[in-house]
Amino acid sequence: MATATEKPSETSSAKMFGGYNKRYKHWSPTLGCSMAFSVYFPPSSSHKFPVLYWLSGLTCTDENFIIKSGAQRAASAEGVALVAPDTSPRGLNVEGEADSWDFGVGAGFYLNAKEGKWKNWQMYDYVVKELPKVLSENFEQLDTSRASISGHSMGGHGALTIYLKNLDKYKSASAFAPIANPTNCPWGLKAFSNYLGNNKSDWEEYDATCLIGKYNKITAPILIDQGEDDKFLQEQLLPHKFEEACKSVGAPLVLRMQPGYDHSYYFIATFIDDHIKHHAEVLKSP
Template identity: 50%
Template sequence: MSNESSTSKQIEELKRVSQTLAFNGTLSQYSHYSQHNNCDMRFAIYLPPHATGAGIEGKLENVPVIYWLSGLSCTDENFMQKAGALKMAAQLGIAIVAPDTSPRGEDVPDDPDKAYDFGLGAGFYLNATQPPFDRNYQMYDYILKELIPAVEASFAVSSKKAISGHSMGGHGALTIGLRNPEVFTSISAFSPICNPVECPWGIKAFTHYLGDNTDTWTMYDASHLIKKANIKTPILIDQGADDSFLKSELKPESLLKAALINDYTIQLNMRPGYDHSYYFISSFIEEHIVFHAQFLQAV
């Protein structure tokens, strides 16, 4: 089956699960069968008034998109419900798409101990190569080859897009953005896992998903990728200084050191008193949307 026909089949199978109004735009959930993850997947999409015909003079416009990748144990719902991003997205005319964080279903393998940091809810936005996870855990390809084409073909959005995320999703945003600079205008993250090959969360996930050859791990590690980035996509990171995971799991200092090797400038804001929660994200999410808007709306 060709890529074109595969995408068309997938688009035909988009099923709306829910829809509600928010700031004169629409927040919806859709499900569809994923050819890469071999299971049903769900995503949420916020379309601002400009993209629904409820904008200025009732004109329907194709709007740019921010793809948001959530963290460990989250679904497509957490960001849309807790981040407080929709008001600014509506004002600036930007859509937001939030996929689920992993494949799900009775036949999808999980952590044997049901731990939150691996398996269901913890796909790490990579393509697994080790059985039994390689059949379902293909989140990297799912984002780039299924979700984005489906959104662009099915909704009033343009081809301009940025990527952002939190924690494990911040890792996903950095790695996917750095590996695909021609796709995304800008990258941002809250509390990202910056050097997963050197932290417990990353070591556990990469061992099970990718195997023991640590050379293959670096393609999903922002601190390694940024050293050889030829195109220097703008990056904004916010990190809570009182985040309990800061030293053991997140390691933003590793990313900064790696960036210096390549003369790659990163805007990193250390926020005193803030932790790892959505209270932190909601405090600064509007700054991230404005950051992306300057690149998404550039002529």
């Protein structure tokens, strides 16, 4: 069995826009299983690259963003490395882990589960603590002290909540179609009740709309893009609830409603350059 300090093993590599998409596997003590993550390294530079973490949505792996988003063009030009972790533990064979697409495998919700059956679902600690340590110890070309975070849907929820709770670790945040108020939507109710139990105060610790009032000392505006033709908009995503919460505490938010766009990676690919540039400005500022 691998140890916490063992170097991740490279499983694939492909050149793109002068840099390289690389995929790695490593043993995660936090999750108790082998995990994969993908990194896009921009073309070689005399300077270390700042890091933009991307958290993907329900059913996704670390590869969806790397393959579908086209983010590498802007990341190459801006000199920002992209890091995409997987969305949940895998291979643990917990009863019921694959019974539905919106819970269990591929649906970690970037929280630390409290219910015993799901004790390995510690994606918050994996993203916030373990993965940055793995990167800083094994990739000298990355400057993990300069980091920002973004994501889509469930991953947008993860990006917003992780950012708000760790303003000392991330310089900016953005999201595409985030689950912005999970304590009030079916996806969130299902995930939180099963992972966290019935204590609603535990749920609120993973709800950006609830957190913004607690952690509102934000300097860089949060950028959110939301497709107006997204079939999940009204029932699951609730970005306007987050917008209202931001306004109530004076937190800087740019919420862009995009006419005609849906929930897919076609939507993400259309606006991803804006997000890369949004983060690059902050990451590269003195």
